[in-house]
Amino acid sequence: MKTPKKPALAAESDRTIDIYVKAAEIFHEQGFDATSMSSIAAAVDLTKAGLYYYIESKEDLLFAIMNYAMERLETMVIExxxxxxxxxxxxxxxxxRHGRLLTEGNKAITILTDEIEGLKPKHRKEILDRKRVYFDFVRETLEALRADGQLRPVNTTVATFSLFGTLLWLPRWFRPDGPLSSEQVIEEITRIASGGLLNNCAKN
Amino acid sequence: MKTPKKPALAAESDRTIDIYVKAAEIFHEQGFDATSMSSIAAAVDLTKAGLYYYIESKEDLLFAIMNYAMERLETMVIExxxxxxxxxxxxxxxxxRHGRLLTEGNKAITILTDEIEGLKPKHRKEILDRKRVYFDFVRETLEALRADGQLRPVNTTVATFSLFGTLLWLPRWFRPDGPLSSEQVIEEITRIASGGLLNNCAKN
Incomplete structure (x- = not known):
């Protein structure tokens, strides 16, 4: 018989989050399929048995990381x-806010985009449904801009995906030790993305 | 002793390209690490030995696919x-042109972005150097627009990465059977991306 597990999402301790973040780094480097639970255990200074105290399987770990990442997205950006x-x-x-989240180097945020295929269908649907809420929120914001006469004549679905493309590409190229700070890059991206969507000429 | 191999890149036949495209689909679905040469051989109706007539190793196959994808990018977009x-x-x-390439469903183009880590360092550098030529070409185009007074006040490095983000995100969401045709989506993206970069107000 299995020992009862700690619930993966309730009352997450710093230690649990530390495991999520370190595991996310390894998934990000090696890919979900190629990563072994042993290598994750070693990275977080646990025996394999110790790691299984926190988490039931590699897939559960991925799902817990993605729930944690979605919570960060919801708390730091959406709410x-x-x-x-x-x-x-x-x-x-x-x-x-999303730009900041993406440039802070937390790989849990990055694998939320890149490793979704590693989830079981049921878990994948849960994460995709939460992402969908965000998508709709952004698109409704663009629709509100349209109703207010502030949106350029663009399709709001394509515009939302384009904005996500620009944002989600950030972790692929941004370097904290590069010539521009994350705040400078985010300011540029805000200017470029707003410029592509908003009727700035009407304002001038 | 190994039998001599066909050169992977010279005079590629339809059959070779068919193998690249089908193999790219499998790499895209399963990830490079998780894909076996047997499953690729099965997908292209070859024995494993037959597949090895065309290609020396899984990594060579990935490199050949990426060279083929870069050639398409160079021929269809850059030149x-x-x-x-x-x-x-x-x-x-x-x-x-890049939008068209990305929406035509050729997974060789998609894995050019997503599976670069599967390459040996030497091969990865070769592909990254060719991508860099494209990056510089786009950034120089933005600099030419700046010199001509047509660029909004944006950093051209950030602007080039933002544009790539919008474009390279396309294959992740575009569906050929969706409500918008690829030409409609590309037109929208061109309008949004140009709007973010160009001094349209000055024109009005």
Whole structure:
């Protein structure tokens, strides 16, 4: 009989989050399929048995990491941006806050995009449904801008995907030791993305 | 002693390209590490020995696919766009042509982005050097627009990466059976990306 497991998501300790972040780094480097539980255990200074105290399987670990990453996305980007009534400021808040999350180097955020195929169908659907809520939130923000006469004549679905492309590409090229700071890069990206979507000429 | 191999890149036959495209689909679905040469051989109706007539190893196959994909990028996007003297039209040509390449469903183009880590360092450098030529070409096009007073005040490095993000995200979400045709999506993306970069207000 299996010993009862700690629930993966309730009351996550610093230690659990440390395991998620380190495991995410290894998944990111080696790919989910090629990663062994032994190599994760070694990276977090646990025996394999010790690691299995925290988590039931490699797939459960991936799912727990993605839930943790979605929670960060919701807490750091979506919830604070929802508070902003003005759609123009809301869009800027989304881009800036998501940009910060993506440049802080937490690989749990990165594998949320790149390793979704590693999940079981049921878990994958749960994560995709949560991502969908975010997608809809961004698209509704663009629709609010359209209703307000501030959006250029663009299709809001394509525009939302384009914005996600620009943002989610960030971790692939941004280097913290590069010539531009993350705040400078995020400011540039906000300017470029807003410029592509907003009717700036009408403002001038 | 090994039998001499056909050179992987010279005078590629339809059959060779068919193997590249089908193998790319499997790498894309299963990931490079998790893919066996047997499953590729089965997909292209060859015995494993037959497949090894075309290619020396799984890594060589990945490298050959990426060379083929780079050649398509160079032939279909870079070379025709280089012929265009006007930087505004050149930028539109780059976005439109690269968008077409990315929406035509050829997974060799997709894994060029996603499976680069599967290459040996020497091969990876060769591919990255060719990608770098493309990056510089796009950035120089933006610099030409700046010199011409047509660029909004953006950092051209960030702008080039942002454009690549928007484009390279396309295969992740575009569905040929979706509500918008690839030409409609490409037109939208061209409008959004140019809008983010070009001084359209000055034109009005």
């Amino acid at each position: 604070p941006s929802r508070q902003i009534a003005d759609p123009r400021q809301r869009l800027e808040s989304i881009i800036t | 025709p766009s280089r012929q265009i003297a006007d930087p505004r039209q050149r930028l539109e040509s780059i976005i439109t």
